[in-house]
Amino acid sequence: MPSCDDSGLCGTDSGTADSTSGSRTVTVPDAAALARLETDPAALERRLRRALDDGEIVTWFQPQVRLDDRSLVGFEALVRWHHPEFGLLMPARFIRVAERRGIAAELDLFGLEQGVGLLQQLDGDAAGPRPPLHLSANITPDFAAARGFADRVSDIVARAGMPPERITLEITERGPIANWRTAWRNVRRLRRAGFRIALDDFGAGYSSLGLLKELPVDEIKVDRLFLRRGAPEDIAILTAILQIARTLKLHVLAEGVENAEQEQRLRALGCEMVQGFRYGRPMPIEEVPEFVARWPAGAPFMQKADVAMPEPAPGIGDGL
Numbered sequence: 495m496p497s498c499d500d501s502g503l504c505g506t507d508s509g510t511a512d513s514t515s516g517s518r519t520v521t522v523p524d525a526a527a528l529a530r531l532e533t534d535p536a537a538l539e540r541r542l543r544r545a546l547d548d549g550e551i552v553t554w555f556q557p558q559v560r561l562d563d564r565s566l567v568g569f570e571a572l573v574r575w576h577h578p579e580f581g582l583l584m585p586a587r588f589i590r591v592a593e594r595r596g597i598a599a600e601l602d603l604f605g606l607e608q609g610v611g612l613l614q615q616l617d618g619d620a621a622g623p624r625p626p627l628h629l630s631a632n633i634t635p636d637f638a639a640a641r642g643f644a645d646r647v648s649d650i651v652a653r654a655g656m657p658p659e660r661i662t663l664e665i666t667e668r669g670p671i672a673n674w675r676t677a678w679r680n681v682r683r684l685r686r687a688g689f690r691i692a693l694d695d696f697g698a699g700y701s702s703l704g705l706l707k708e709l710p711v712d713e714i715k716v717d718r719l720f721l722r723r724g725a726p727e728d729i730a731i732l733t734a735i736l737q738i739a740r741t742l743k744l745h746v747l748a749e750g751v752e753n754a755e756q757e758q759r760l761r762a763l764g765c766e767m768v769q770g771f772r773y774g775r776p777m778p779i780e781e782v783p784e785f786v787a788r789w790p791a792g793a794p795f796m797q798k799a800d801v802a803m804p805e806p807a808p809g810i811g812d813g814l
């Protein structure tokens with residue numbers, strides 16, 4: 495069975511077999527055949543386009559939670575490729591080719607559209623009044639820089655009658671693109687229209703402090719990298735990120751929270767929101783309504799805009 499982690503990476507166990515994980519069947523990929531596809535960008539592009547047409551691209555959703563009282567805040571939409579031969583493929587396997595070949599926009603829009611539809615369904619399911627749930631949708635930088643980006647995103651949300659304030663666009667500075675200036679102009683336009691903007695993978699890769707000056711950011715998504723080990727330098731970096739966020743009045747969401755120890759660390763640092771296996775794994779869209787219905791009564795719902803940054807525990811950050 496492939497081991498899929500929270501970051502969206504699946505293992506590439508060799509051999510071909512079917513195994514069942516809960517209610518869903520997972521196909522273990524033929525690693526050699528998959529590698530052949532991955533190393534042939536033209537073939538991968540053709541196959542990916544067909545996947546979009548044939549309905550093999552699916553969106554999974556992972557809950558986002560307020561750390562303080564475990565209020566359910568919303569979900570991040572995560573695009574997957576349900577390949578008939580290779581099983582469930584994470585974006586890491588195809589996103590680079592998708593970006594280079596101009597398909598990333600279609601994947602981003604698909605995730606957004608599915609997510610907006612899900613919010614509508616969840617609104618309709620609510621038995622009584624509850625704060626509206628929020629959607630976080632990933633946007634690749636190439637798409638952000640593309641002509642028509644802002645209109646295409648706005649259209650999907652407007653057609654559904656969904657307030658843009660219920661959507662966070664997660665953007666990362668990954669990789670070189672031709673025109674950052676255009677990308678950030680487009681992003682600023684969507685922010686003015688009411689969308690929230692999150693800096694994804696913050697602290698890792700290309701996501702830089704400079705972007706906090708460049709962009710009207712609402713939220714920082716702290717990369718899982720700083721949670722894994724709990725080493726003093728990781729804690730120092732987490733502390734510094736949270737201090738910056740507090741000073742700039744930004745929201746913070748830590749990704750990749752898997753256990754009580756990590757949760758405790760984030761709580762002491764005054765982190766506001768979390769996402770990770772500890773609160774819910776990514777799940778197929780059909781499973782989300784039941785997940786929401788079963789959300790424990792003691793852990794309420796909360797509108798994302800109302801989540802406020804708590805103060806860190808006394809002594810945290812001293813000496814930095």
Ligand SMILES: [Ca+2]
Binds near residue numbers: 570
């Ligand atoms: Ca993301």
